[in-house]
Structure formats: structure tokens, C-alpha cells
Amino acid sequence: MYKLIADLWHTGALGLHAFWERCRQFKPDDDLAQRQAFLNELAELAVKNSRGRQSMGKNSFSDSLHAENTETPDAACIKLKTALDKTVGKGGTIQPEYGGVRYDCLRVQFDRYVDLEKYHSQICSELGIGDNEMRCGRICGEANTWHINILRPQDTWRQYGQDEFQTALQQYRASARQFRLPVCIGLDERGEPVFQDFATAPHVMVGGETGSGKSVLIRSMLASLFELAPQNETEIVVCYCKVSADFAVFKDRPNLWQGRIVSDAEEAAEILSSFADEMDKRYRLMDEYGAKDIAEVPQHARPKYVVIVIDELADLIDVSSEAEGHLVRLAQKARSAGMYLLLATQRPDAKTLSGRLRDNLPTKIALKIGKRQSSEIILGERGAENLTDKGDHLVKWNNGVAQFLHGYNV
Template sequence: MSYQVNTATGWDTEWFHELMKPRIKGSLKSQEVRKELANQGALPAFDNNYDWAMFCIAYCFAKDLIPHLETAPDAKGSEIPNFETCFQKEARLWLAYLSDALFELKQGKPCTRDDLYQFIQDLWHTGAVELEKRWYTYRKNNEHSELDAQKQFLEELAKLAQKHSNSRKKTAPSSLQNNDHSDHENSIVLDAEIVKKALERAKLAAEKVELIANGLRYGCFRVQLKQASDLDSNENKQKTLRSELNIADHALRVERNTSCGTLYTFDLKILRPRKEWRDFGKAEFQAALTQFQRKNEKLPVCIGIDEAGNAQFADLTDAPHCVVAGETKSGKSVFIRALLHSLCQLNSEKDVKLYILDPKRVDYQEFKRYPHLVGGNVITEIDEMVQTLHDLVDEMEERYSLLEAHHKNKVSDLADHARPPYCVVLVEEAGDLFDADKSAEEPLVRLAQKARAAGIHLIVATQRPDSATLSGRLRDNLNSKVALRVGKHQSSNIILGESGAEGLAGYGDHLIKWDGSETRFLHGYNI
């Protein structure tokens, strides 16, 4: 049966809605290309299947590939629940756009619904294949510099989008321009009934679904399934559920609720639309510090806010050393600044001295106003950074001699008159430091291994949580872990020892393990 419609009224009928229902299936090749280009840094990691599909389809239109489409060899790749999920708010516009191109390709012959969906599948497949070919052309032409290849590849895509920005109702180019996953936010308001139906479609039939709380950014739905499930640990089931809910990868968090005494109950935390978020800035941060009541903490610091809006604090001496990692724009530096501001405001300069080693030079100049900062300056030169680490090793050894003389095991056991101040050392962008001087790792590892009892505590930060930056010797001695958003689950595993950080929303959201404790999900203050 042909689906070509000649009247406007035909586009709002039961028949039209039937046209929208079939699942859109990609080829296995298109799925593999998506992973490959993201892993090689050619393109950002797309949050969901429909963004990747639209990107490939838009690329075909922008490159005039319609007459040269490659038939998708299979439909074993990623799936999208229906047409409207794939094309979002512009679904009707895209239907007209795709139909126009299909009718032109078929030279006016009647086209069936199957023809339309095969056309979409071929566009998705061809776009992926051609993007891969183009990327490898740049790789070959820049075999000594992958960074140059990435730059040229992305520049071509940007120029292509700009060139075609006024063509064919602007739909394809707008998709080419919107390839940064950090801009995708859940814009759908969900209720318990919608969630229950999505669970049923995902073959996770629910006995009961209720909205139990709206937190800072997430709505929390308590779900009692009809049978036991591994939903909290099964990524494939979560992927299917996200697809049925029509939300991005980072917009769903699943936690097993053990308080109900059943294997059937889960808390689904679903990201609300951005306009409904509650943001916590400088005023709320200062209020939290003012209201903090010290108990037995030796070096209290603020580590974020929970979903209920409660400030969370920890003792840095318990850490005793910390790694903080996250990709660009994840909120890593903002998190560290909040932690250090709380350190300086909750602790006297007589009790703690702060060292900041920052090769980027720009993020921590505001700390010059604190008397805690040693020398009153942020250390920005590589040679001076390395020397500072060696000096701290010497300081550590002197403190051990002091402990031995007083027959004590750690600095906190010393009497007030004999106790030196704690030292907190931030090493920002450790990867850049190691790239510039590989010898810097040795004193840093020695401090991580031995400095706890001497009252010296490290905060090691990086945008590159890989084995080259965080060697096993260093990583094993940084007991506390803070992971902001990263691009790959492998990066999350390096930081936390588990996946999860690749699914964070950004904006300062982080997973934290303090001195080996259970992983917690917190938000950051925007200061």
C-alpha cells in the first residue's frame, strides 16, 4: 500500500499514526562505526541511538549521497522505538523531507511504508560508512598527528553544516551542527503511568510505579516489578528502557531498593527537564558552610549536595589521598574549587597549608586571598612543581623523624605545641605534568604511599583518566575517588573500579568513593 498523501488532512489520521509506529533498525556496521569514531576521538560519544541515526542521515543529505546509497546488509544493530523517537519534535518535517527525497529517488512511483523505513535504514548505514571512510582519509593524511586528523575532520563537518544551513528546510544541517552530547537534556516530563507503560514495552512488567520524590534534578520513581530482575546491573535492559522512555543515556539512574525486603523493587531516577532543576550556587554554598557543625573531623571539606539538597561533608584526613577526574566541561575544576574553598573557610591557616600546582594557570588564582596558600602563589611552572613535590617528600621524612622522636604513629597524635600543620597538595592536570616531566611521578607516588601519617594529603586531578596518567602504583594509593562525567566506561573503571561515570549528566554531577566506602551520587555547587 502506498503511503503517499496528497491532502493536508491525511497527516493527522489514525493511518498516519500507524505510519509512525514501526521500529527503526540500524545495521550492525553503523553501530560499530559509532563506537569506533567515539573511541578514536573523531566524534563525541552520542547519548542515544536517535542522535547518531539523525547525524548519519543528515550527513547523507549534506553530501548529496542519496543517488549512491548503500543498501544496509542487515538490521542487527541499534534500534529506535519509532519514527517520532528518532526525529523528535521535527518528526513531521522530517517525514515530508524524507518522503520528498524517496519519491524523487523512485521517480514518482508509489512507495510503501516498508520502502520508507528501508530508505531510512539505508541512509543511516550509508552515512556511517561514509563518515568512517572520511575519517580514515584524514588519519592517513595525518599519520603522525591524530590530533590534526581530528581537527580537520571536525572542521569539515562544521563547514559542511554551515554550507547547507539554508538548504531543504534546514533540517539536515541542524542535525550536523548538534553533535555535542553535553547539550542534550531530557525535555520530557514523565509521570508514573508513562514509566509503567515503558517498563511493559521493555518486558519489565511492573506491579506498581509511584513518584516518591522530585529532587534537585531527578524525579525518583519507586518501581515494584512482577518478578526478580537484574535491572540495576544489566546495561542492555537499561538501554532498552531508556529507548522506550525516549530519554538520553545520562538521564536514567537505576538503584536497587533493599529496604523493601524484595528483589523486585528499584528506584528509577529520571532526569527532569533543565528548566525544572534547582541550581545551588555561591549563596547556597556559603550558607552550607555557615551551618556546618564540626564534630570529630580534623580537616572537614564539602564534597557536594545530595538529591534532596543536603550539603555533604567529609574529613580529608580519612581520604587520605584523592583522585578527581572528568572530561572537559564535566565540572571537575568547579568541584575542586568548592572543596578547597570549604577547606580554607572551615579550617584555620595555622592548622592547614595549601599547595596548588596548576599548569593551566587560570583556574585557581582566586585562592591567593587565603593565607593558607603557601607562598601566596599558585605554582604554574613545571620545574617548580617537580621541585615542590621533592620538597614535600623531604618534609614527609622530617615528619617521620619527629614522630619517631615523640614515639607517635601519626601527626594527629602529637601534642599541639609539637604538631606541624596539615599539608593539602592539589596537583591539577597530572597528565600535563607527567607529559612535560616524567620524573614527577616518582615523588608523587612516594607521597601517595607514605604521606598519610605525616599529615600530607594529595588531590590529584586529570581530564585523562587513563593508565598512562594514572599508573597502577599511583592509582592504588589514591584511596578516595571522585568521577565526574567521562566519555567511556573504561575511564570510569580506571577512576572508580566500576562503570557509571560515563552515564553522568555533567554539570558537576559526580560519583564519589571516600576511602573505599560505597559509591555515592552527588551534585556539585556552581561557584
């Protein structure tokens, strides 16, 4: 039963709490009976859901490893252990953890130090899968222990669309978190939404090739900002520097800057210039009140927080020779003035993202790209070249450790 509970934890703590409350009401004066009823009902739910997932066939560990006549996680573990024995050498203990959004997740502990990344391609070859179909990561705090996640066939992926996204926003509203600018940056492999405070970013760079899911990811980030950030305290500027309907859904939002989406690159460059001037005005206002941050300015005199979104950045840089200078100025100083940047491009090269600009964009998000060099430009490290598409991305929030997430299809 404990294994089933762990396997089904993605169904949510709220559901478990509801079960417990019903059991308490059923036997209000008998603590032991409450606990027994709770465990019985939970076990029945877990078994029912477990059968439902097993009935999906290709969603099992065995199918995800392309094994023939194999139907159990134990058999999948044996297949992986055989591959590890042939490549790394004997000594690894393997346990299945859970079936994730797109990956089946296993835990491997070796009896010695092993640089598993060194053997990545060999292990994939033994399993009969592509190099980008397996993800590995060392588990900190546990000696010689790794996560190994194996990509399942696409028709077995769990889908997260508009309904699931709205549920994630409701979960945030019901939580105790109080971010200044709440933004949903995706969901983890267990299907749990991941939120960050855009004000701590404080500036974000997003890169991904055509078809990687970049615009969809930005749309979900914007949707969460429009939904969750205080409308009377926040203004969002959206510049999409080419003709497209990708962001038309936001045109009626009350806190959209000037009530429109800017689609002309030359106008976007002029807007950046005006916001650079606005930043200087805000610094003078902060000096007037002796404030180090715009949040310290009294409420009656405090201007709104501003998020400036530029997509597609390369078009803007091509059109305006002054745009990069404005962006660098804003990236260097705008945080204290309550102004934040979200810059996105499908051309993550040195021309579009100069060293001066990259150095002042501490939060990086990389979707699928074709070249290792592009991953290094976005993230400062390899990895994005091995992503699948469909919205999978790596996030380094404010120069933190890269986190692997999936995107909502909204």
C-alpha cells in the first residue's frame, strides 16, 4: 500500500485531505476507526488507479524500454541492470520510482563512484533507444545514487492542457505563497506545477528553435502573470516583433500596456527607449523618498511594476542598432525600479544575445535547440541540444541549478 501511495502521490495532497475529513466525519468519536477507514479507502483508490494506468499498455515501464514480452517494472529493471552491467560494470541496485509525465523514472545506487554521464551513449545503445531518450542525474545526499529517466513513446505521454493549467493556477491561489509577480514556469516529471516569483528572476532569457514550444511556454508564463499578479499594481508590455496571433488572447486584459500587442520591431525599439527614461525617473523618485527599492516608496506614490516581453528578439536587434543598448541598461538597473525583462528568441547566437546582454539576464530557459553552442549561449552549459521538443525545457532561475520541466499546452 505504501508503494501505491508513493506511486499515486501526483493525485495531490488536497484529495488525500478530503478523504481524511470524510473518514473523521464518519466516525467522529473513534480515532482508531477513522484511521482504519482512511487507510481502507486510500488503498482501494490506489489499486483502482494503478489498474487504470496498467491497462494503458504502452504506459508501462516495459513498453517504454521497448522490451518484448515484458510487463512489469521488475522486468524493466532487469533490462536496465543488464545494460549497466555491460557498460559500467556490476554493482548497481535498481528500483522503479514512478511513471512520470513523459518518462519512467528509476533510481540506481552503485557500490562505488560511477560517472554515469560518461557511459550515457553506451547505455542507450544497449537499451535500443536514442541518446536523447534517457536523462540521468546524480541524487545529492545519497552516496553513488542516480536518477535514470527513460522516455516513453509519445502516445503514452500524460497531457497537460488548458484545464490542467487552470487547476495549477487555482492551487497557487489556495497556497500560502505570496509572490510579488507569480509566474508558472512549467511542471515537473511528477506533474506538479512549478511557480516562481518573476521579481526574483529578475530578467529572463528564453531560447528555442522553431517548433520547440517556445511561444507556448511564454504564453503560459504570461497567462499566469495576468491571472495571478495584482492587476492594479502590475503592467505587462508585450512586443511580438512579427505578425502573429500567438498573444492575441491577451489583448483584452486590463493590465496589458496600452491595451494592445506591439507587433512592429521599430516601435518596440522606441518603447524600450521610453522605458529606459522611465527607469531614470523612478530612480529619482526613489531618491526623493530615500528608498533603495521601488517597494519602499509609499503606496500612494509608487508606480506599477512592469514586465516587458520581447519575442522575437532577433528581429528587434536586426531592425534597431540602439535596441541592445536600451536592453542592457534596463537589465543592469531596472530591477530596483520595479521593471523586469522577458526576452525570447529562436536564434540564440552571439549576434542576438551578446555577452553584455547575457551577463545581465540571470534567469535562463532553454528549449530544444540544434547546436551545443546554442545551449552554452543560453544556459552557460550543454544540455538543451539533447531535449525533446513539445515544450520540454531547462530552467536556471537566477543563476541556480538547471531544472528540467515540461510545458503546459495552452
